[in-house]
Amino acid sequence: MRPACRPPLLLRTTYPMAEDGASTRGGELATIRAQLQAERERLAAELRALSGPGSNGRADPAFPEHPTEHAGDMEEHERSLALQTNLRRMRDQVEEALGRMGRGEYGRCRACGAEIAIERLRALPHATRCVPCQEAGRG
Ligand SMILES: [Zn+2]
Secondary structure (H helix, E strand, C coil): CCCCCCCCCHHHHHCCCCHHHHCCCCHHHHHHHHHHHHHHHHHHHHHHHHHHCCCCCCCCCCCCCCCCCHHHHHHHHHHHHHHHHHHHHHHHHHHHHHHHHCCCCEECCCCCCEEECCCHHCCCCCCCCCCHHHHHHCC
């Protein structure tokens, strides 16, 4: 579990001025949706690469499990498993956010029902709680 996330500072100068349809909340959400879909593809590709033969990057199907595998390989294997677990969790969060978009529930705090600020969604697209609820540990 990470401590409460704060939006990266580098985002603060990139807000477009509200002057056309693309910078309405709906337009912002469409952008975030496209980002989530791209992220889902990226995570799926990484997971495929990790879970392939030789799961540590060395595709080596001609040489199956070998009993004399040394300790370094084991550590690498465990790191790879931890990474896969991480990637799956991120993918689940992305899937869940896309699912909420499909149901029209996206962008609402699951604890208090308030609209989550678009700045927060931009920084953390899978956020399910508004900042006050996140900080209070509600939901
Ligand atoms: Zn809330």
